[in-house]
Amino acid sequence: MNRHQRTLVALSGTPSDHALVRYARLLATLGFARHYYFVHVRTPFQRMVDPQSDRQALAACESLVGDVFGSPRPNLTSSVHTLDGSRVDQLIDFIHAQRCDMVLLGHRKDRSGQRSLARRLAMIAPCSLLMVPEGAPVAITEIMAPTDFSDHSADSVEVAASIARAAGLSSCVVTHVFSDPAIIRYDEHVDEMHRNKQAAFDKFVAPLQRHGIELQPFFLEGNNVARSILHAAQRHESDLMVMNTRGRSRAASILLGSVTTQVMIESPIAVLAVKHFGAMMNLFQALKESHLGGQGNAKTN
Secondary structure, X not given: OOOOOEEEEEEOOOOOHHHHHHHHHHHHHOOOOOEEEEEEEEOHHHHHHOOOOHHHHHHHHHHHHHXXXXXXXXXXXXXXXXXXXXXXXXXXXXXXXXXXXXXXXXXXXXXXXXXXXXXXXXXXXXXXXXXXXXXXXXXXXXXXXXXXXXXXXXXXXXHHHHHHHHOOOOEEEEEEEEXXXXXXXXXXXXXXXXXXXXXXXXXXXXXXXXXXXXXXXXXXXXXXXXXXXXXXXXXXXXXXXXXXXXXXXXXXXXXXXXXXXXXXXXXXXXXXXXXXXXXOOOHHHHHXXXXXXXXXXXXXX
């Protein structure tokens, strides 16, 4: 059991960091993690175009963290670091060295729409990753957890329920996208299909730890699963998506499923990619350690 809950917040050294640090403060007020590492990696290109010295870059990050993050709760510590080199390599090394169990990462609107850094970290980091696109709500008021009724998505649904409890919510939407191959449909067929989906959902959620949260099923038919999930999130006005990464073994747990990948690329809201329980570290263990299930109904909006 990992008792040292540590979250890495990856700073870009740009004005968009302000919202990301605000999101880190939001998580901290809800009881996430005991230590926050604010890390800015200065790449060779940034060094070339940015005249700041290492000391000035560190001072700028420390000022931002001090002003925005502050001291959101007692017994919480934070530190600020600047590193040099490849962002992916330096962040991965830092995650391993400090045994971080979550990475909080932003994505700027002026960057490529593929969000490659977030996807690469979600694939290879031994921990969960929370991506917060620039302009995403800094709030947790409606959580959606997509599921395909697999063990992997069971992990993420339990995490979503834990977060909902910590955020003072009463429910969490659990979305299942399906495709009906039938060419000819009739009322009895549609009714039977929905009964079967409800039965599968009930069987899926029965053994899960719900933390007192109502898991509301939402069934949606669609051929493009990722787009359907994003449509469902928009319809429910969700501000956090909790999804699983793929993999049934320790080695396979580094792979990122195609649906999660596509959602991460296109989502306008925060997406938490949860590592499967087979991974070296996972957010669910951290959530259990911080006893989020026993906290009060803190409002976040």
